[in-house]
Amino acid sequence: MAKIRRLVLDILKPHQPNAVEFACYLADLTEDARFKLTVTAVDKKTENIMLEVEGSDLQFDILSDGIRKQGASIHSIDEVDVDGSPAP
Amino acid sequence: MLFANNSGLALHLNQARSIARRYLITNGFDGALTMLGLMVGFQMSADTIDLSIAINGCLGAAVALLVSGLSSAYLSETAERTKELHELEGALLIDLEGTHYGAASRAIPVLVALVNGLSPFVISLLIIAPLWLVERDLVLFPFSPFSVAISTALVLIFFLGVFLGRISNRFWLWMAIRTLLIAMITVAMIVLLEIGLGRP
Numbered sequence: 001m002a003k004i005r006r007l008v009l010d011i012l013k014p015h016q017p018n019a020v021e022f023a024c025y026l027a028d029l030t031e032d033a034r035f036k037l038t039v040t041a042v043d044k045k046t047e048n049i050m051l052e053v054e055g056s057d058l059q060f061d062i063l064s065d066g067i068r069k070q071g072a073s074i075h076s077i078d079e080v081d082v083d084g085s086p087a088p
Numbered sequence: 089m090l091f092a093n094n095s096g097l098a099l100h101l102n103q104a105r106s107i108a109r110r111y112l113i114t115n116g117f118d119g120a121l122t123m124l125g126l127m128v129g130f131q132m133s134a135d136t137i138d139l140s141i142a143i144n145g146c147l148g149a150a151v152a153l154l155v156s157g158l159s160s161a162y163l164s165e166t167a168e169r170t171k172e173l174h175e176l177e178g179a180l181l182i183d184l185e186g187t188h189y190g191a192a193s194r195a196i197p198v199l200v201a202l203v204n205g206l207s208p209f210v211i212s213l214l215i216i217a218p219l220w221l222v223e224r225d226l227v228l229f230p231f232s233p234f235s236v237a238i239s240t241a242l243v244l245i246f247f248l249g250v251f252l253g254r255i256s257n258r259f260w261l262w263m264a265i266r267t268l269l270i271a272m273i274t275v276a277m278i279v280l281l282e283i284g285l286g287r288p
Contacts, residue, residue: 014176014189017099025099045179070099071189073182 004058006081009051013072015042019049022070029066032056050078100192104199107165109255111204115157117248117267119208121274122149123215124241128278131234139223139233143216150212158205165197215241238275245271 013022023037033055041048053063064074126149130142173193177184184190218236221227229236249267253260 012180014180016103021099043179045176069186069188071176071180071182071184071187073180 002082002084003056004060004080004082005054005056006079007051007053007058007060007063007077008079009053009063009067010075010078011049011051011067011072012046012075013049013067013070014046017070019047022049022072023051025070026051026053026063026066029062030055030059033058048075052079097188097191097195100188101195101199103192104196107196108200108203111157111161111200112207113248113252115153115161115204116207116211117245119150119153119211120215120241120245120248121271122153122208123212124238124245124271124274125278127215127234127237127241128275129282131232131238132279132282134232134234139219142234143219143223146212146216146219150209150216153212154205154209156205157208158201161204162197162201165200169193169197211244214244242268242271 017025019037019039023035027033027035030053033053036052036054038050038052039047040050051067067074123146126142126146130137170193173184173190176189184193215237218227218229218240219233222229222233246264246268249264250260252267253263256263
């Protein structure tokens with residue numbers, strides 16, 4: 001089964017929670033993953049962020065659900081690194 | 089874990105802290121001054137007024153402060169949060185109802201209303217307590233119970249000032265003296281008014 005090793009997501013989020021709280025919240029949802037968050041644009045009520053996640057087996061559903069619950073939305077999935085392994 | 093309260097909803101509820109703190113001071117001060125005013129009024133007629141009448145009057149005012157605090161904060165905060173939520177939904181182009189943001193928008197008015205209603209109520213009960221203790225013959229004060237209640241009110245107002253000083257990072261004693269000074273001015277105004285009306 002294919003395993004997601006790396007994701008780069010373009011996200012639109014409210015100012016609250018802030019970037020540190022947002023990244024820590026997502027990091028607590030996933031095991032063995034490294035997060036890098038970059039704020040790319042700040043608007044009056046929202047901010048755009050680029051979220052880079054690296055891990056051995058990233059669960060996209062859990063991540064996207066966590067992002068949605070914080071009131072943010074994924075604009076686009078910009079990069080994906082996947083390792084494939086043939087079914088036995 | 090970097091944050092002690094990193095759960096999704098807790099992150100949003102943290103926003104309510106400063107609002108609740110503000111309401112705690114504002115309405116707590118309201119309650120303390122209202123009771124102080126009542127006690128000063130009763131003290132000036134201490135010889136003629138029945139203790140149970142004074143307690144009932146003060147309890148009535150305390151309950152009114154509780155209901156007023158609960159309802160006013162709930163209504164105003166709900167309206168403010170709903171407006172903010174709709175504006176944010178417009179900016180994000182998504183429905184925030186099922187998110188932690190939406191849940192916090194519903195929970196924050198309740199939390200803030202509880203603080204706003206309970207702070208004057210609890211402070212009022214503490215100020216009324218000496219009257220109740222004397223009425224039930226549980227304590228015998230060397231002074232009039234109204235004087236003890238006035239002292240209790242002044243001590244509570246002093247501590248509200250100390251709390252204000254701590255949250256504003258200013259010298260606590262200066263803030264406490266300022267709040268106490270406001271209370272003393274209130275007492276002076278009531279006494280002067282009563283004397284002016286020929287009441288004592």
